[in-house]
Each structure stands twice: as structure tokens, then as C-alpha cells.
Amino acid sequence: MPEETNPSTPPPSGESKPAAGHAPAAPAKPAGPTALPWESPMVVKLKGQYGSGIREASTYLGQDYMVVEPSIVAELLQILRDREQFDYCVDVTAVHYPEREKQFDLVWILYSFSRNERIRVKTMIGDGESVPSAVSVWTTANWLEREVYDMFGIRFDGHPDLKRILLPDGWKGHPLRKDYGIIQQDQEWVRANLGIESGQ
Amino acid sequence: MGAGQPGNRERPIIMTDRTITDPKPIDTTTSDPKTSDSARFLSHLELDQPDKTFLDSNELVINMGPQHPATHGVLRVILKLDGEKVLGTECVIGYLHRGVEKIAENRTYTMFNPYVDRMDYVAAVSNGLGYCEAVEKLLNIEAPPRAKYIRVILTELNRMASHQLWLGTHALDIGAMTPLFYTFRDREEILKIFEKYCGARLTTHAFRIGGCQYETYEGFERDVTKFLDFAPPKIDEYEELLTTNRIWLERTKNVGVISRADAIALGVTGPVLRASGVKWDLRKAQPYAAYSDFDFEIPIGANGDTYDRYTVRMEEMRQSLRIIRQAVERIPEGPIMAKVPKVMKPPVGEVYHSIEAPKGELGYFIVSDGSTQPYRVRVRPPSFVNLQALDVMVRGALVADVIAVIGTLDIVLGEVDR
Numbered sequence: 001m002p003e004e005t006n007p008s009t010p011p012p013s014g015e016s017k018p019a020a021g022h023a024p025a026a027p028a029k030p031a032g033p034t035a036l037p038w039e040s041p042m043v044v045k046l047k048g049q050y051g052s053g054i055r056e057a058s059t060y061l062g063q064d065y066m067v068v069e070p071s072i073v074a075e076l077l078q079i080l081r082d083r084e085q086f087d088y089c090v091d092v093t094a095v096h097y098p099e100r101e102k103q104f105d106l107v108w109i110l111y112s113f114s115r116n117e118r119i120r121v122k123t124m125i126g127d128g129e130s131v132p133s134a135v136s137v138w139t140t141a142n143w144l145e146r147e148v149y150d151m152f153g154i155r156f157d158g159h160p161d162l163k164r165i166l167l168p169d170g171w172k173g174h175p176l177r178k179d180y181g182i183i184q185q186d187q188e189w190v191r192a193n194l195g196i197e198s199g200q
Numbered sequence: 201m202g203a204g205q206p207g208n209r210e211r212p213i214i215m216t217d218r219t220i221t222d223p224k225p226i227d228t229t230t231s232d233p234k235t236s237d238s239a240r241f242l243s244h245l246e247l248d249q250p251d252k253t254f255l256d257s258n259e260l261v262i263n264m265g266p267q268h269p270a271t272h273g274v275l276r277v278i279l280k281l282d283g284e285k286v287l288g289t290e291c292v293i294g295y296l297h298r299g300v301e302k303i304a305e306n307r308t309y310t311m312f313n314p315y316v317d318r319m320d321y322v323a324a325v326s327n328g329l330g331y332c333e334a335v336e337k338l339l340n341i342e343a344p345p346r347a348k349y350i351r352v353i354l355t356e357l358n359r360m361a362s363h364q365l366w367l368g369t370h371a372l373d374i375g376a377m378t379p380l381f382y383t384f385r386d387r388e389e390i391l392k393i394f395e396k397y398c399g400a401r402l403t404t405h406a407f408r409i410g411g412c413q414y415e416t417y418e419g420f421e422r423d424v425t426k427f428l429d430f431a432p433p434k435i436d437e438y439e440e441l442l443t444t445n446r447i448w449l450e451r452t453k454n455v456g457v458i459s460r461a462d463a464i465a466l467g468v469t470g471p472v473l474r475a476s477g478v479k480w481d482l483r484k485a486q487p488y489a490a491y492s493d494f495d496f497e498i499p500i501g502a503n504g505d506t507y508d509r510y511t512v513r514m515e516e517m518r519q520s521l522r523i524i525r526q527a528v529e530r531i532p533e534g535p536i537m538a539k540v541p542k543v544m545k546p547p548v549g550e551v552y553h554s555i556e557a558p559k560g561e562l563g564y565f566i567v568s569d570g571s572t573q574p575y576r577v578r579v580r581p582p583s584f585v586n587l588q589a590l591d592v593m594v595r596g597a598l599v600a601d602v603i604a605v606i607g608t609l610d611i612v613l614g615e616v617d618r
Contacts, residue, residue, distance in 0.1 A: 033340050033547060060549050061337060087464050090554070091580040095567050109552055109565065109580070113464070113478070116485050120552065140467030143588045151301075166294035166617060175302055176576075182306045 035060040042084055050076070065120035073123050074132035077108065081137050086110040086119065089138035092145055094152045098178045103127045104154060108134065130155040133162075151176035168193070259287065266295050270373045270603045273613030277590070277602065284598045289591045293584075296617035304577035309335050309409060309544045312577065317403035319579065320615040322365050325358035325394075326557040328407045333488055334553035334564035335409045336538075338546040347411035347536040348490040352527045353424060354397065354406055355489070356520040360431070361390040362558035362610075363513050363520075367438060370510075370607035374451045379441055386434045389427050396423065410540035424528045428521055435517055442510070452506035456593040456605035459504060466589045469582055470560025471516060472609060475501035475508040482556035489555075494526045506608040513610075545572055552580075559583055559610050579618060583611040 035058040043057045043066070053076075056067040068076055080086040090109040097103055102124035111118045125131060133156035134141040145156045146165040153174035156162055164171060170193075172186045190196060260281045266274040274295035280287040300319060304312045316331040317324035329351055336343060343351070368383035391401040396417050398406045406412070442448045458468065463476040473480060481498045483491040499515035501508025546568040554563030560582030569575040586609050593605045 033549065035549070061340060061551055063551060089467055090561065091552075091563060091565065091578065093565060093578040093580075095550075095576045107565070109563070113480060118486070118552070138467065139462075139465045140585060140588060143584065164294075166297045168294070175299060180302075182302060 033061050038064045038066070040064075046076070046079075063118070063120070065122055067122045067124070070123045070125050070129070070131060073121070074134075076121065077134050077137050080110060080119075080121070084112070085114050086112045086117075088113060089134065089140050089144075090118070092134065092141055092148055094148050094154055094176075096152060096176065096178045100124075101126065104152060106131055106148070106154065125154070130157050132157050133159040135159055150174070153177070264602065266292075271606060271613075272369065272611060273616075275587075275606070275611070275613055275616070277606075279599065279602065281599065284600075286594050286597050286599060286602060289594055289602070291587060291590060293587070293613070294617050296613050298618065300618040301577055301579060304574055306573065308572045309546070309574060312574065313407075313409065314403070314405045316579075317405055318614060319581065319618055320362075320557065320559065320562070320583065320612045321402060322612055323358050323362040323558045324402060324404045325354050325406050326362075326555065326562065328405060329355050329489065330553065330555040330557065330562045330564055332407045332409050333555065334551060334566050335544075335546070337551045337553050338549065338566055338568055339409070339540070339544065340547075341410060341538050341540065343411040343489075343538055344535045345490065345532045346534045347407075347538075349527050349531045350412050350416060350536065351407060352490050352494075353524050353531075354394070354404075356524045356527075357390045357393060357424075357427075359558045360517050360520045361387045363517050364390075366513065366558075366607075366610045367510075370604075370610075371442065371448075373603050373607040374448070376442065376445075376448065379438055382434070382438060382441070386431065389430060393420075393423050393427065396420070408537070409544065411535070411537035413537075415536055421528050421531070424524060428525050428528070431521055432518065435514065439514060443514075449507065451600075451604055452510060452608075454503070455506045455597065455601050456608055457503060457505045458589055458593050462592055463504065463589070466592065467585045468560070468589050470556070470558070470586065470610075471509055471512045472560065472586055472589070474498065475512045476504035477502055482554060482561060488553075490527070491523075493530070494523045496523050506604050509608045543572060545570060554580065557582055559612070559615075560586055581615045581618065583609075583613075583615040584618075587611050587616055 038057040038059040043054075046066075047054050047057070050068070050072050053069045053072040054066055055069065058065060088111040090111050091107075093107050093109075095105040095107070097105065104125050104127070106123050106125060108121040109118065110121065123131065131154065133145055135145065135156075136158070142160070143165060145159055146162060148154050149156065149159075149162055150164040150166055151174055163169065167175070168189065171189055173180055173184070175184075185198070187198070190198065262279050262281060263276060264279055265271040265276040271277065276292040276295070278290045278292065280289070298318075300315055303315060307315070313328065313331060316327040320327050332343075364383040364387040368380035368387075371377075371379040394404050394406070395401050397420065398404050398414055406414075458466075458472070458476055460476045460478055463473050463478065468476075477500055479498050479500050482488070483496075484498060496519045497515075499512045499519065501512050548568055548570045550565065550567040552563055552565045554561050556562075561580065562582055563580030565576075565578035565580065566574050567576040590605060590609065593609075594602050597605070
């Protein structure tokens with residue numbers, strides 16, 4: 001039903017909500033989830049520090065996230081760990097939107113043991129752009145960034161050993177990009193290394 | 201691998217030092233041990249001069265796996281050794297990579313559900329719970345209380361089964377064969393309950409988005425209660441075999457130590473993190489399903505060694521039984537399925553939901569574009585992240601300890617490689 005592609009502002013979708021049926025006349029505000037502004041002392045402080053560098057800070061379905069400019073990512077992640085005690089980097093991942101100018105969403109999922117709080121930091125980058133590596137902030141980012149590189153081809157500046165992790169070293173292409181087909185494979189690699197025509 | 205490594209010489213290591221101390225090179229093609237040469241041969245061992253080392257310290261690079269029973273699947277570890285001492289490791293993974301995250305983008309939310317069972321296939325129920333709850337969160341619905349209780353019972357049974365399988369194989373790796381038979385004998389009782397409930401033993405696909413597909417079978421509570429009485433003496437039995445066993449202690453105490461700070465920096469979760477002294481369990485920290493209704497403790501260790509991880513998991517089994525008992529006694533009546541649209545189209549948005557799987561934090565990051573298929577599903581696998589700690593844990597240890605540490609990390613390669 002909803003055809004919009006901006007993930008940060010979920011439009012109302014009457015069909016999939018259990019309590020939707022009774023108000024078809026006002027589709028602007030059904031009982032569905034919407035992103036609310038995320039207000040906390042931390043966000044206020046960070047907004048004061050970076051201004052428009054933090055483009056958005058919202059809460060969606062009770063989960064907090066902020067969208068930031070790529071230029072402040074390195075500093076922001078360091079501050080989040082050192083000052084705001086987000087000492088556990090849960091995950092680093094990416095999402096590909098080929099129709100957008102800035103094709104990739106890069107997502108860091110962070111958790112703080114002392115605050116028992118989970119947040120997401122998101123930035124948008126174009127194809128071929130790189131982002132600063134977070135390995136010096138959280139050691140765990142090492143393999144996670146390698147996987148993002150492997151699957152999306154996003155490069156991380158300052159990563160100690162940025163190479164493929166799940167696919168073989170000589171593989172061509174990055175499978176989680178949307179332009180990579182579901183049955184696509186590196187035919188050349190398969191032929192040379194496995195001695196068969198197709199791995200399917 | 202290993203080409204150009206200083207220690208990777210063609211000749212046997214034992215000959216190296218001898219040729220260095222011997223001004224005359226030994227001609228191995230013609231030397232006959234019965235000739236007078238043999239006396240000279242022996243004298244150059246210089247046994248009366250212990251200062252000169254007999255063996256040169258050579259760096260040696262060897263491959264462990266991918267075909268090695270102690271790697272619990274197809275894990276390849278490149279070990280750099282100095283004699284028996286491990287100087288460093290590098291994991292080569294991906295042999296089981298099936299592109300699960302890519303498959304998800306080409307399936308509907310419901311169709312992808314069985315795939316998650318095939319990641320951590322020894323804890324399929326936990327995988328299913330994490331995925332179903334994540335999609336439920338995205339749909340903004342909640343499973344009914346009865347479904348939540350059934351979920352807790354089955355998930356905790358699965359945690360027990362997963363820990364039993366870990367214990368049996370881990371002990372077998374270290375050289376104790378008996379626990380394997382004991383744990384597999386008792387794990388069978390859990391699998392029987394799964395089989396009776398949903399027809400499958402391993403890749404169960406027990407839950408559906410919105411609740412459970414099946415009502416509990418006739419006698420489910422009785423079977424579970426029977427298991428609750430059956431299991432505790434069995435856990436005592438495992439402990440009797442191992443906890444004070446001298447060989448077990450020597451193979452696990454102070455082996456594969458990881459400090460609290462290292463564990464947090466490396467993002468390690470689950471029993472490995474708790475054995476390093478971090479009292480953190482998602483079931484308590486951010487309760488999901490019906491976990492907030494039950495009393496249970498979070499066992500922690502002090503030293504972060506292999507032995508502590510063992511004791512933590514043993515206690516976790518007992519705590520699981522405690523949770524199951526409370527759940528089965530208080531299981532509410534009512535529907536087992538929430539109102540879920542026939543065609544699932546979650547509103548545009550993204551959620552991250554994670555649960556405490558037997559191996560650690562298992563998370564699903566799902567992005568919806570409003571269509572029937574997920575735009576992106578990211579699985580945050582505990583085994584993958586925990587495996588990264590292997591290098592820190594085995595540096596400076598012996599080769600045999602690598603086996604112990606791989607066992608104690610409790611990885612499943614299906615989940616590491618996805």
C-alpha cells in the first residue's frame with residue numbers, strides 16, 4: 001500500500017494495523033506507529049554541539065535513532081563511547097537504496113550496559129564514498145566492518161585489515177547490493193576454483 | 201598459506217640446529233647409522249651441554265580445519281606457532297555461507313521464517329522466537345499471553361538442549377567421552393517434546409509471526425513436568441563427572457582467559473561475557489516474551505576462563521528448568537495467535553529486536569519498505585561476534601588449548617557464515 005521509500009518517516013498504513021478498520025475517513029493519523037522526536041539530555045547536548053550535523057533524532061516503536069552527517073561520524077562515535085558510555089557496539093550494518101543519490105544507509109547499533117539503553121546511529125553515504133572505521137573505538141567493529149565491505153563494497157578508512165570475510169578473496173561483486181541478482185554469482189570464480197559451470 | 205614465513209622450511213626442524221652447530225654438513229643420502237659416522241652423529245647432540253638448545257625455535261604456520269572434528273563445523277583457523285605455543289591465529293570463515301540475508305529480501309515475511317532455523321540449528325527455537333518477535337514489533341502487534349508462555353517453555357527447553365550439546369562435544373574435544381553419551385541421552389527427551397509439539401526435532405519452525413501455529417498437544421504439561429523432574433539429577437551427574445575431575449580442571453582452569461574489558465570491547469555476549477563477570481542477560485535487562493513474569497538468577501563467573509564458562513552454563517541449565525517450571529504451572533488459557541493480516545505488509549520503518557539466545561545476543565534488524573517482502577534483514581549472530589574473540593583468548597596458549605577454546609565459545613558455523 002504505501003509506496004514511499006523514505007524509511008525515517010513511516011506513512012500511515014491502515015491495512016496492517018489491528019486497530020485500523022474504524023477510521024478510514026482520516027488516513028492522516030491512524031493508530032499506526034509514527035516516528036516521534038527523540039528528546040533526551042544526551043540528544044540536546046549533542047545537538048548543541050553539532051547543530052545541523054545531527055539531521056534527525058527520532059523514536060520509532062520505542063527505539064531511538066539519529067541520522068547524522070558522515071563528516072561527524074568518527075567524532076560522534078568516540079563521544080558516544082567515552083562520554084555517553086555506549087561501551088558495547090552491537091552491530092554495524094548497511095542498507096542499499098539504489099534509487100537514492102546517497103545510496104547507502106550505514107547503521108551502528110550501540111548499547112550501554114550502565115544505562116541499559118540501545119540506540120542506532122545512521123548516516124547516508126554515496127557509492128564509492130568511505131566512512132571512518134570504528135575499530136579503534138570498539139574492537140568488535142573489525143569483523144562487522146569487514147562483512148559490510150564484503151556485502152556492500154563500502155570502504156572503512158583506517159580499518160586494520162579490510163578484506164572479504166564470508167566470500168572468497170577473489171570474488172567479484174557485493175551480493176547485498178540491490179543490483180546483485182538473487183541467483184547471480186561470480187561465474188568466472190566458480191569455473192576457475194570449483195571446476196564446475198555453476199554453483200546453483 | 202605460509203609461503204615466505206621464516207619458519208616454513210623444507211627440512212625437518214629437528215635437523216636445523218644440528219646443521220648449524222656442525223661445521224660438516226651431514227650427508228643424509230649415504231649415512232649409514234652403523235658406520236663410524238653414527239658416533240659423530242650422536243656427539244653432536246651435545247647432551248652434556250644443556251645450554252645449547254637442541255631445538256631451534258621456529259615459527260610454524262599450520263592450518264586447522266576446515267575439515268577438523270574439533271572445529272564444530274567448517275571453521276578454518278590458521279595458527280602461527282612457536283613449538284606448541286600459539287603466536288597468533290586467523291579465522292577463515294564463510295564455507296557455509298548461503299546468503300541468508302539476500303534470500304530474505306526475496307521472500308515474504310512468512311516465507312523467511314523457516315530459514316532462520318537453519319542458522320543456529322542447535323537452537324532453532326530461539327532463532328524463530330527472535331525473528332517472529334522482530335516482525336511482530338515491526339507490525340506493532342503482540343503475541344497473546346498463552347503463546348508467550350508456550351514460547352518461553354520451548355525456548356528454555358531449547359537452551360537446555362543447546363547447552364547439553366555444547367557440553368557433550370566440548371568435553372569430547374578435551375578428551376572426556378562419557379559426558380557426550382549422557383548429554384545426548386538426555387537431550388533426546390527434549391527433542392521428543394519438540395517432535396510431539398510441532399513434528400520436527402531440530403529445525404522446528406515452532407512459532408509463527410503473531411504467536412504459535414499449534415496448540416499444545418494433549419499431555420504437553422505432563423511431559424514437560426516429567427522432564428523437569430528428570431533433568432536436575434542428570435545435571436548433577438554431568439557435574440559429578442567433570443566439576444572436580446582433575447583432568448578437566450587442568451584442561452579448563454586458566455585456559456582461554458578473557459578479561460571483562462576485553463569481552464565488552466569485543467562485543468562478546470552470552471555465557472562467555474557472563475563468565476568474565478558481567479552480570480548481563482537480555483532476559484533481565486530488556487525482557488521480551490514473558491520473561492518479566494519469572495524469577496531466575498543470572499549466573500556469572502569471576503575469572504573468565506574456560507572453567508568459569510562451564511560453570512556458568514551448568515547453572516544456566518538449572519535456571520532454565522526453574523523458568524520452565526514457573527511457566528508450565530502458570531500457563532494461561534486463551535488464544536495462541538494474535539490478529540495478523542493475511543498479507544503482511546508492515547509499515548515503512550525499521551526495527552532492531554534482539555533476544556538472549558543460548559550463545560548470546562541474537563538480533564534482527566529489519567527494514568520494511570511497506571511491501572510484503574522485507575527490504576533488508578540483518579541478522580546479528582552471537583557466534584560470529586564471539587568467534588572474533590578467539591585470537592585474544594588463545595594467544596600465548598598451547599595448541600591443545602585452541603581446541604578447548606573453540607569448544608568453550610560454543611559456536612555454530614551455520615550461524616557464523618549464514
